[in-house]
Amino acid sequence: MATMITNDCINCGACEPECPNNAISQGETIFVIDPMLCTECVGFHDYEACAAVCPVDCCVTDPHNIETEDALVARARALHPETQIGDNFESRFRKGQGKAAGAIAQKQAPAQAASAGANEVMDRVASATGAAPQMSGYAEPQVNFLSLPExxxxxxxxxxxxxxxxxxxxxxxxxxxxxxxxxxxxxxxxxxxxxxxxxxxxxxxxxxxxxxxxxxxxxxxxxxxxQFMEHRAKEAQAFETHQRRELQRIGQQLETLGETYDAPGKPIKKGSRFGWG
Ligand code: SF4
Ligand code: SF4
Structure with a gap:
């Protein structure tokens, strides 16, 4: 099922930047999703990013457009040829955290993903540097309200x-x-x-x-x-996505280097230097 936006949309625009496929745009009256670009976030998240941030829960599954996970991941790969979407891709189908899990799970998803992602990154850094992972906490200052006398x-x-x-x-x-x-x-x-x-x-x-x-x-x-915590969760999620892409990019660059390196002693194809081999 592709995701669609119902008439309850209040045009807040929160969903648009969250979409990994740029499938969301401002329509004539409300925001709309292009079903040819929507992958239900398969390939990028294990939840639908637009539904997770929508304040009025109007990003819903389109019952008239049912698609399989295979079709959705194929679309994600076609839309992002520059990104390696391997067999172990993110998908709401796999973790069972789709819309069936309910609105609460969806609303918690970004924060959970951000937190889990942050932990994963911290662990990777720690294992690379030998440093102990540290997560900073936030303690809300207590307000000591004064009481009025009788x-x-x-x-x-x-x-x-x-x-x-x-x-x-x-x-x-x-x-x-x-x-x-x-x-x-x-x-x-x-x-x-x-x-x-x-x-x-x-x-x-x-x-x-x-x-x-x-x-x-x-x-x-x-x-x-x-609002502050929601903003921080989104920031963390965005940064995690950025780091995932960076990791992929580094891996791809190393792969290209290894494949194209002319090692000393590497046999040179006869005639190839003159263009007919
Ligand atoms: S479900 Fe994901 S891919 Fe589809 S419109 Fe929403 S954010 Fe974009
Ligand atoms: S987040 Fe929801 S209400 Fe806001 S523009 Fe997107 S669909 Fe409309």
Whole structure:
């Protein structure tokens, strides 16, 4: 089955650069896949790269275009004659991680592939250099959110209008009609509704804003972290692909060198230097 894009596409463009066959392009209204170029990523990945990054899961198998793994790998080889796609090629058919494995497996595939690939590369480097492989970890810094005190536990400094000295009263004493006595001159003061209103409004607004800000901050950090990790997984995956191709290229270059090298003593075909042999 070739992969197709349904009308749920939101034109985000995330899939286009992921395709190893350049099969995805912007259509008239949504992104489209050229079935003659799509190999369901056979030859390159053991999952469909476009489906793995699509945020709305609209890269799906086309039930009207069923193709075998043999046909798909043959297409991959034809599309990439410069790349050696041997018998041990990547394929979602082989590892059973195709669409039947479900959306979760698909979404995890890039990260898993990136991580597995990174480990594989690290192991190769380690075996070549004798160095111990090391993977750096990422620890999300903990945010120590401050807690607000109980709303009734606040104390408010108040200045006596007679002796002008200041003393502290619990917020609970600022009820309408309550009488507060100055501890210095014993002058009384009655709490009126406007003072009570201002204190209540200030505390209510402050406590509500505190909670909203904390929730917004937490959710923004979670979103940013998820985006960051997704970006890192894609980066790792892309770099692994680059290194795989480099490995293949080095191997091909060495092969060519070995085949074409004119070793001293190598017999020279008679007449070949004059063009008729
Ligand atoms: S399944 Fe793979 S080859 Fe096909 S369009 Fe998606 S990314 Fe490209
Ligand atoms: S990733 Fe999905 S939604 Fe975005 S352009 Fe591709 S098919 Fe459309």
């Amino acid at each position: 709303i009734d536990s606040w104390e408010i400094p108040i200045r006596c209008f007679k002796c002008h000295q200041t003393h502290v009263e619990s917020v609970r004493n600022f009820m309408i009609g309550n009488v507060i006595f100055c501890p210095h001159c014993n002058k009384s003061m009655v709490v009126r509704d406007n003072l009570n209103y201002h204190i209540r409004a200030l505390l209510k607004d402050s406590y509500e804003r505190w909670g909203k800000e904390q929730n917004a901050f937490s959710s923004q950090r979670e979103t940013e972290l998820a």
